[in-house]
Amino acid sequence: MPAPAASSPPPRTHAERRAMLATMRTDTLNRIEQAVLALFSQKDFHEVSLIDVARTAHVSLQTIYKYFGSKEVLVYAMLDVMLGRLAERMLDHLQGIDDARERLRKTLWVTVDYMDKHPAVILLLFTAVPVSRHNNIGIYESAELMGAFRGVLKDGQARGVLNNTVSSKVLLDVFMGILGRVILMHIVRGERRPLIEQFDEFFNIVWRAMSVE
Known part of the structure; x- marks a missing residue:
């Protein structure tokens, strides 16, 4: 189906999209x-249309094109x-x-708790968006999320409690790799027990993988 005529082109940059979405009515957004989460968690990406x-x-379809322009951008946004x-x-x-170990622990706890409560977000992230396209999600390039993650890791390295023989980027990959795999498979297997209930043991595994102990 061709895109309906639009009065102006959809926003192209992360900042433009955020600014434009801020003008959308909250209930519409x-x-x-909810539609994106429901549809893309039940069907493959190519099976869902705008x-x-x-x-x-x-x-209206006009609204979708106005704010996003394409299915890919809709998911990224x-x-x-x-x-x-x-x-x-x-x-x-x-x-x-202030404690570096506690900062890493809190970072993992907040993330696991969020993912436990929003499994559809994880399915959307890992099944609808190829890893090579994650940088198209604005938050991945922002100081808000990645900056917070790497700040915790750099601080731990500077204090000598986290492995500093590799870069903070490698530590971030280790953290996200373990976390992403565990959470995704927890959801795919249909586990009913929340992952947060196993948090202490999970954190100990992550800590041993990243610390100098």
Whole structure:
């Protein structure tokens, strides 16, 4: 189906998309977000069309094209919104914590707790977006989330408690690799026990992989 005529081109940069989404009615944005989560967690990416999203969200196709322009950008933008909430919560929880081990522990706890409560976000991230396209999600290039993660890791390296024979980027990859695999498979297997209930043991595994102990 060809795109309907638009009065102006959709935003192209992360900043432009965020600014434009800020003008959208909150209830409209929420409906689009829920439609994206529902549709892409149940079907493969290529099986979902923009008209499917528009119908499920009860908005016009014109609105979808105006704010996003394509299915790929729609998914990137919605993940930016969802993961942005995780970033805000993480920064809030890290305030006032000075101990490097406790900062890493809190970072993992906030992330696991968020993922436990929002499994559809994880499925969307890992099944609808190739890893090579994760940089198209604005939050991945922002100081809010990645800056917070790497800040914790760099601080731990500077204090001599985290492995400093590799770069903070490698430590971030180790952290995200373990976390992403464990959470994704937890969801795929249909585990009913929340992962947060195994948090202490999980953190000990992560800590041993990254620390100098």
